Amino acid sequence: xxxxxxxKAVESSKAPAISRAAAVLRLLGKSETPLGVQAIARExxxxxxxxxxxxxxxxAEELVAFxxxxxxxxxxxxxxxxxxxxxxxxxxxxxxxxxxxxxxQSFDATMLGVQIVGLDHMIVVxxxxxxxxxxLRTQIGSRFPALISATGRxxxxxxxxxxxxxxxxxxxxxxxxxxxxxxxxxxVREARRQGFAVDAGNYISGVTVVAxxxxxxxxxxxxxxxxxxxxxxxxxxxxxxxxQDLLGAxxxxxQQMGGEAPN
Amino acid sequence: xxxxxxxKAVESSKAPAISRAAAVLRLLGKSETPLGVQAIARExxxxxxxxxxxxxxxxAEELVAFxxxxxxxxxxxxxxxxxxxxxxxxxxxxxxxxxxxxxxQSFDATMLGVQIVGLDHMIVVxxxxxxxxxxLRTQIGSRFPALISATGRxxxxxxxxxxxxxxxxxxxxxxxxxxxxxxxxxxVREARRQGFAVDAGNYISGVTVVAxxxxxxxxxxxxxxxxxxxxxxxxxxxxxxxxQDLLGAxxxxxQQMGGEAPN
DNA sequence: TTTGGTCATTGTAAATATTGAATGTTGTTC
DNA sequence: GAACAACATTCAATATTTACAATGACCAAA
Numbered sequence: 001x002x003x004x005x006x007x008k009a010v011e012s013s014k015a016p017a018i019s020r021a022a023a024v025l026r027l028l029g030k031s032e033t034p035l036g037v038q039a040i041a042r043e044x045x046x047x048x049x050x051x052x053x054x055x056x057x058x059x060a061e062e063l064v065a066f067x068x069x070x071x072x073x074x075x076x077x078x079x080x081x082x083x084x085x086x087x088x089x090x091x092x093x094x095x096x097x098x099x100x101x102x103x104x105q106s107f108d109a110t111m112l113g114v115q116i117v118g119l120d121h122m123i124v125v126x127x128x129x130x131x132x133x134x135x136l137r138t139q140i141g142s143r144f145p146a147l148i149s150a151t152g153r154x155x156x157x158x159x160x161x162x163x164x165x166x167x168x169x170x171x172x173x174x175x176x177x178x179x180x181x182x183x184x185x186x187x188v189r190e191a192r193r194q195g196f197a198v199d200a201g202n203y204i205s206g207v208t209v210v211a212x213x214x215x216x217x218x219x220x221x222x223x224x225x226x227x228x229x230x231x232x233x234x235x236x237x238x239x240x241x242x243x244q245d246l247l248g249a250x251x252x253x254x255q256q257m258g259g260e261a262p263n
Numbered sequence: 264x265x266x267x268x269x270x271k272a273v274e275s276s277k278a279p280a281i282s283r284a285a286a287v288l289r290l291l292g293k294s295e296t297p298l299g300v301q302a303i304a305r306e307x308x309x310x311x312x313x314x315x316x317x318x319x320x321x322x323a324e325e326l327v328a329f330x331x332x333x334x335x336x337x338x339x340x341x342x343x344x345x346x347x348x349x350x351x352x353x354x355x356x357x358x359x360x361x362x363x364x365x366x367x368q369s370f371d372a373t374m375l376g377v378q379i380v381g382l383d384h385m386i387v388v389x390x391x392x393x394x395x396x397x398x399l400r401t402q403i404g405s406r407f408p409a410l411i412s413a414t415g416r417x418x419x420x421x422x423x424x425x426x427x428x429x430x431x432x433x434x435x436x437x438x439x440x441x442x443x444x445x446x447x448x449x450x451v452r453e454a455r456r457q458g459f460a461v462d463a464g465n466y467i468s469g470v471t472v473v474a475x476x477x478x479x480x481x482x483x484x485x486x487x488x489x490x491x492x493x494x495x496x497x498x499x500x501x502x503x504x505x506x507q508d509l510l511g512a513x514x515x516x517x518q519q520m521g522g523e524a525p526n
Numbered sequence: 527t528t529t530g531g532t533c534a535t536t537g538t539a540a541a542t543a544t545t546g547a548a549t550g551t552t553g554t555t556c
Numbered sequence: 557g558a559a560c561a562a563c564a565t566t567c568a569a570t571a572t573t574t575a576c577a578a579t580g581a582c583c584a585a586a
Contacts, residue, residue, distance in 0.1 A: 014543060015320035017280035017573085022324035029348030038533055047575050052535070057278035061285035062380065071534065071582095075349040077378050077386040077404075083346030084404030085292030086338040115340045117325060123340040141340075141347030217332075277573065280543080301563060313544055315565070334552090334564065 020046060020054050025063060025075065034065075034072030083141070092214070092223050093126040095256050099225070099249045100128035106245070107237040109229040110136040116155055116222055119146045119169055125223075136207065136228050148173050149204075150211035151224045153197035156188045158213050158262065159220045176205040195261075196247045201231055208234045210243055212250035215259035222259070225250045283309060283317050288326060288338065297328075297335030346404070355479070355486050356389040358519050362488070362512045367393035369508070370500040372492040375401060379418055379485055382409045382432055388486075399470065399491050411436050413474035414487045416460035419451045421476050421525065422483045439468040458524075459510045464494055471497045473506055475513035478522035485522070488513045 023044050028035065035043075041051035055073050058064035062078035087093060093113060100111035113126035124142045146155050147169050156166055163185075170181055179187065179202055191197035196212040203209060208231040213221035225246055227234075234242060254261055286307050291298065298306075304314035318336050321327035325341035350356060356376060363374035376389030387405040409418050410432050419429055426448075433444055442450065442465055454460035459475040466472060471494040476484035488509055490497075497505065517524050 014316040015280045015284070016543085017278045018284045018317060018320035019324060021278070021281045021284065022321075022326065025345055029345055032352065036533070037535085048533085049535075049576080050574060053277040053574085054281065057281035058285075061282060063285065074352075075345065077349065077380070077388055079342065079345040079349050080386060080388060080404035081406055082288055082292055082338065082342040082404075084402050086340065086342050088402070089295065089337075117340070123343060125340055125343065139347050139351075141343035141345075143344055279573085299563070300565085310545055311563090312546080312565075312567095316543080 017054065017057075020044070020050070021058055024051070024054055024058065025079070028064065028073060028075045031074075034067060034070065034074040036072055040073065087125075090125065091257055092216070092253070095253055096126045096214075096223075096225065097128070099253065100126055103225075103227060103242070103245060103249060104128040107227065107229065107234065107242045109227040109234060109237070109242065110138070112138060112226040112228070114144075114151060114224050114226060116146065116151075116220070116224065119155070119159070119161060119165065121146050122151055122155075122224070145169070145173055148175070149202070150197040150199040150209040151226055153184070153188050153191045153199070154211050154213040154221065154224055157192040157197065175202050177202050194243075194247075196243055196250070198243070206231050208239070210234075210239075210246055212246045213261075214250050214257070215254045215261050216257045218260045218262075223253075225253070280317065280320075283307070283313070284321055287314070287317055287321065288342070291327065291336060291338045294337075297330060297333065297337040299335055303336065350388075353388065354520055355477070355516070358516055359389045359477075359486075359488065360391070362516065363389055363391035364393070366488075366490060366505070366508060366512060367391040370490065370492065370497065370505045372490040372497060372500070372505065373399045373401070375489040375491070377407075377414055377487050377489060379409065379414075379483070379487065382418070382422070382424060382428065384409050385414055385418075385487070408432070408436055411438070412466035413460040413462040413472040414489055416447070416451050416454045416462070417474050417476040417484065417487055420455040420460065438465050440465050457506075457510075459506055459513070461506070469494050471502070473497075473502075473509055475509045476524075477513050477520070478517045478524050479520050481523045481525075486516075488516070 024040060027040060027043055037052050037055060038048055040046070040055070041048040044051070046054075055064060055066070059066045059073070059076075062076050065074050065076040066072075067074075092115065096113035100113055103109065104111040111128040112124050114122040115125045116122050121143045124138055124140055124144075127138060127140060129137070144151075146152060147166065152173075167181055170184065187197070196210060199209040199211075201207060208229055210227045211224045214223040214225065216222035227242055227246055229237070251261065287303060290303060290306055300315050300318060301311055303309070303318070304311040307314070309317075318327060318329070322329045322336070322339075325339050328337050328339040329335075330337075355378065359376035363376055366372065367374040371393065373393075374391040375387050377385040378388045379385050384406045387401055387403055387407075390401060390403060392400070407414075409415060410429065415436075430444055433447060450460070459473060462472040462474075464470060470491060472489060472491050474487045474489045477486040477488060479485035490505055490509055492500070514524065
């Protein structure tokens with residue numbers, strides 16, 4: 001979050017301290033090293049004293065660690081506990097995990113389960129790193145822009161968004177080999193027709209990505225199943241079979257979660 | 264956190280909104296189901312309107328999910344992202360992981376790396392669940408009271424705490440087969456002498472736990488390596504060897520982290 | 527050792543978030 | 557189908573927190 005975005009969130013909210021706290025947590029998360037009060041305040045456009053109070057509160061809550069010697073702040077392990085609690089009661093990641101494991105084994109692909117957060121981004125909430133795919137390392141909790149890669153095409157295809165909004169979001173994406181907006185829209189239409197989307201080396205050169213949407217409720221898809229693999233390897237393993245298998249898994253998952261695909 | 268503890272944190276802090284927000288997050292984490300504004304407010308002793316503003320801020324920060332249909336709140340996947348960032352830059356979990364894997368393989372034990380948070384509790388920050396130990400499932404982010412089991416004896420042995428404080432904390436612990444405070448103190452002395460601690464079925468009947476402390480800095484231990492196994496199985500695998508191996512790993516880790524064991 | 531500068535930390539005036547009652551909304555019972 | 561009850565939500569007054577300037581602590585360089 002930029003500091004202008006932060007100041008907006010602070011102004012519009014009735015609990016600005018919370019926006020500030022979240023911004024501090026995100027900043028500390030991004031930072032490679034622990035940070036001092038002043039550095040944090042400068043980066044976020046906060047008054048140092050306010051920043052100090054925020055940090056102290058976060059330290060008291062065990063979300064931030066304070067090194068009394070260096071007077072530096074960093075994330076604390078308490079954030080792990082929250083994450084575990086989220087995972088513990090997440091229907092999607094529980095149900096998706098065995099499917100991801102099976103598909104990953106069968107096709108020697110890296111499998112992801114992602115949660116879609118509007119048009120902003122998606123978050124990896126389950127993964128299966130079977131085999132030797134060292135180049136495609138991802139972690140649970142990783143975030144990606146919503147419209148990127150195969151999953152992005154699914155989000156656009158089944159989200160019923162305005163063209164103008166899609167284009168605005170599309171233009172700021174970073175691809176290895178970016179398609180034109182027109183090419184991309186054609187691919188989105190194709191995804192709508194087929195029920196799944198393919199990214200053949202656009203996002204990452206040489207890497208093929210297949211994604212199929214999952215619905216938790218009627219309306220927009222809430223999650224997606226994703227398969228990644230080196231283009232050649234996936235083709236050898238049988239891309240059409242993978243596509244159909246992934247689509248089937250996504251449909252099963254939609255049913256299991258009590259959701260409903262359109263039509 | 265009880266609501267009296269919360270009100271204390273709110274009063275003493277200059278950023279009470281943050282204490283409230285953290286309390287809300289923890290409550291939502293504990294809860295088996297999504298909660299409404301009123302339920303949260305009641306549980307935490309908050310004014311409903313204040314609670315609503317806190318929730319809205321947390322929703323805006325993507326730490327809490329809001330279901331517009333049911334008007335219920337739950338943890339959101341954003342907490343995963345924070346956890347990933349914490350893990351990404353955690354020296355201990357990176358260094359400990361291969362050791363835990365190796366030890367777990369060798370002795371067919373469940374291995375944990377825990378971070379010690381004062382006398383309050385410890386948090387599991389790395390683990391290796393090799394083999395068939397289905398009964399001993401734990402997860403990263405799990406919390407335990409500081410003085411429990413073998414790790415607790417290490418914390419007491421190397422922490423230089425007041426006896427009165429230890430006894431107060433000791434008395435509220437829940438064991439399957441609790442030792443008396445005197446027995447426990449003798450075991451703590453033994454741990455200090457040996458450099459590691461053993462819990463032979465006290466915490467969980469039939470389960471043996473071995474723990475060795477790790478120092479990140481001079482002073483109190485910051486982490487510990489822990490091995491858990493069914494008592495009989497660990498003995499068969501060679502308990503003395505495990506103890507020495509674990510102790511060696513902990514010492515290596517202390518060196519790698521730039522720490523220093525006492526004496 | 528002294529000096530300069532940076533940083534973390536404290537008091538205080540003003541802006542504003544919290545409060546508790548009032549309003550609208552939903553789902554449930556008769 | 558109507559009335560109720562529980563709930564989420566809004567609104568205006570005030571107790572609180574925020575921001576700013578000043579202080580104190582610390583480190584580095586001379």
